[in-house]
Structures are given as structure tokens and as C-alpha cells.
Amino acid sequence: MNAHILINLLLTVILVVSFEVQALSPNYYDHSCPQADNIVTNAVKKAMSNDKTVAAALLRMHFHDCFIRGCDGSVLLDSKGKNKAEKDGPPNISLHAFYVIDNAKKALEEQCPGVVSCADILSLAAKDAVALSGGPTWEVPKGRKDGRISKAIETRQLPAPTFNISQLRQNFGQRGLSMQDLVVLSGGHTLGFAHCSSFQNRIHNFNTQKQVDPTLNPSFAASLKGVCPAHNRVKNAGSTMDDTTTSFDNIYYRMLMQGKSLFSSDEALLAVPSTKKLVAKYASSNEDFERAFVKSMIKMSSIIGNGNEVRLNCRKVR
Structure with a gap:
């Protein structure tokens, strides 16, 4: 096999692997954490029974996460040192119910450690928020990974309520x-x-x-x-x-x-x-x-x- 063919083959493999890493699937946790969906649902259901504002908070949180750097859970990160995180940016000051994600994550870590991403938990929680409020339900494609960057200044990219x-x-x-x-x-x-x-x-x-x-x-x-x-x-x-x-x-x-x-x-x-x-x-x-x-x-x-x-x-x- 000559070098040119080998390089092309390697590039093809890299592209296929990259696609597989990025691909989302409703069945992503079927073997690694089959109870993932139910665990998140239980956490959301418990929170909603105590606080009627939780559903709206989770839906908005997911939206704000996906509009900054994609759906990578960056909105969940706390500010640290000199870095002011997304959740402390002006449009996100009123975001709340982060504890629901924390509770779901804790339960998931007990069941299947290091498997379910925070970004997936948030996406599942948003679906539950809608369904438990009398809206539709759906199979959430899963397999998102968590990002390491969260900057308050980037929240200016969110659509403002004054937009035309x-x-x-x-x-x-x-x-x-x-x-x-x-x-x-x-x-x-x-x-x-x-x-x-x-x-x-x-x-x-x-x-x-x-x-x-x-x-x-x-x-x-x-x-x-x-x-x-x-x-x-x-x-x-x-x-x-x-x-x-x-x-x-x-x-x-x-x-x-x-x-x-x-x-x-x-x-x-x-x-x-x-x-x-x-x-x-x-x-x-x-x-x-x-x-x-x-x-x-x-x-x-x-x-x-x-x-x-x-x-x-x-x-x-x-």
C-alpha cells in the first residue's frame, strides 16, 4: 500500500470516528446506563411537586445552554476565580433550579459512575419539564459531551426580548x-x-x-x-x-x-x-x-x- 492510499485511508477512518463521536442517539445509554431517562424524570418530578416554577426554569436553561457553544452543559458551570461563567451573565441572572440537575447527576453517579453527561441530563430534564406540564414527550437523542468553557460575556449572543x-x-x-x-x-x-x-x-x-x-x-x-x-x-x-x-x-x-x-x-x-x-x-x-x-x-x-x-x-x- 503506497503512502498516498494509506493517508487517504487514515483520513477516512478519522472522519468516521469523529462522526461517531458526535452522533446522537436515543439509545446511547441503553447498555451503559439503561435507567438514565427514568432517573432524570424522577428528579424533575420531585422538584416540580415542590416548586411550580421548575418546569419553565429547566426549559429556559436548556435553550440558553444550546445557544451558547452548542448543547454542552456550559450554562451549568459556576464562575471560578477571575472567570465569570455564563450563569452569571446578565441574561442568565434569573436562571434557577440548577439543583435539579445536581440531584439527577448525583443519582446517576450512584447508578452508573462517569457515564451520563451533564449536557444530556439538561436535555432530558427539559423534555420532562414539558411532558410533566401537560405537553408532548419525545425520545431525546443522547451522547452530548460536556464543555470546559463558560464565559458570561458570551451570553450577549442570546436572543434578547427586544429583538425585531x-x-x-x-x-x-x-x-x-x-x-x-x-x-x-x-x-x-x-x-x-x-x-x-x-x-x-x-x-x-x-x-x-x-x-x-x-x-x-x-x-x-x-x-x-x-x-x-x-x-x-x-x-x-x-x-x-x-x-x-x-x-x-x-x-x-x-x-x-x-x-x-x-x-x-x-x-x-x-x-x-x-x-x-x-x-x-x-x-x-x-x-x-x-x-x-x-x-x-x-x-x-x-x-x-x-x-x-x-x-x-x-x-x-x-
Whole structure:
């Protein structure tokens, strides 16, 4: 075998091995840790029984993880020394329920030490958060590895609640996500709570001509101003994302069409015909929304990061 053929063969082997390392599969832990899914589900179920905000927190945490360096569990790392980690970046200050991931990891380490990555635990927990809130369930592709880098400054890459449709298109597109994925994943706002700072731009000094965003339903805007006055000093003041904040459903889309969304980025979904049509579709059919949500969640959670290890502690690298 000459050198040229040997080099080509080696390159082929390297490419195949690299692909296999990166490939995700629902069956990844079937032999190494067959109880992985159930262990994570139990941890999420226990937490949700004590705290109704856990579901929204886990779903948002997973989203914020995948949008920075891919789904590599970097959002779980604690700041250390001079390095300020993602969880301490401005958009992530309100993230919580990290203890749920810690509890799941502890149980997994007792059952199958050093096998299940923190990134996979977070992806599984997000699925459980949706399913246990009355939403759809799905087989989570697994095999992610944990990253070693987490920088607060990189959280500026996250889509902001003030983004317009062009900014959202670019932000999602950079991660291989389509405009349909944008509309569908925005439906995750059906769970949770938003602080006044996330939507005050719509209810106070909107522009030089108007105090309030004219796309907002007037009575809805008035109610928001009631809980978020111009000089609000209540630390955790804000509003639920929709009227059924602990149930995963399509109410978010119905309220959006009625001028009752919180974020500028929500209202932006009505700015162009293609996304507006999807909003209307999901507002009229919860079944269509759930089916699409599963596909977009699997797509987003399969954004591979540069992780190459399985952390023993989700808060710190080995």
C-alpha cells in the first residue's frame, strides 16, 4: 500500500470516528446506563411537586445552554476565580433550579459512575419539564459531551426580548434554525414568568410619539403598567407569560394574536406574513403546535458543542 492510499485511508477512518463521536442517539445509554431517562424524570418530578416554577426554569436553561457553544452543559458551570461563567451573565441572572440537575447527576453517579453527561441530563430534564406540564414527550437523542468553557460575556449572543424579526432571523439562522423553528420554540414562552425589565420598553416611553406600544391590547397594557410602574422598585415584579403559566399549551399564540404578548420579540412574530401565518396555525391547533415543538426541540438540542468529557460534577470541570 503506497503512502498516498494509506493517508487517504487514515483520513477516512478519522472522519468516521469523529462522526461517531458526535452522533446522537436515543439509545446511547441503553447498555451503559439503561435507567438514565427514568432517573432524570424522577428528579424533575420531585422538584416540580415542590416548586411550580421548575418546569419553565429547566426549559429556559436548556435553550440558553444550546445557544451558547452548542448543547454542552456550559450554562451549568459556576464562575471560578477571575472567570465569570455564563450563569452569571446578565441574561442568565434569573436562571434557577440548577439543583435539579445536581440531584439527577448525583443519582446517576450512584447508578452508573462517569457515564451520563451533564449536557444530556439538561436535555432530558427539559423534555420532562414539558411532558410533566401537560405537553408532548419525545425520545431525546443522547451522547452530548460536556464543555470546559463558560464565559458570561458570551451570553450577549442570546436572543434578547427586544429583538425585531430581522435580528431574530439572523440569531436563529446562525445556529441552523429556521423561521419555523423560531415561531415554534417561542411557544416555550407558554411556561414561566417575565420580570418587568424584559418588557418595560413596550409600556413606558415606547417612542417619541407614544408611551405604550400600539400593538398591545390597551387593557392588557394597563394591567402591565399596574404591576410594572415607570419607577418600579419591587425586585421581582413582573407578569406570567400567558394565562396558563404552569401548563404547556398553545395559549401563548392565542394571546399573541390578541395583542397580549410580553416581549417585543413575541410581537415580532407577527411582523412578516410567513411567521404570522404560523402563529395563527398554532393558535388554532394545539396538536399542530405540539407536533412541531417536538421536531424543533430535537433539532435545537442536537446543536453539538465542543465538549469532550463527562463531568462528575455539573458545576465544575474535572
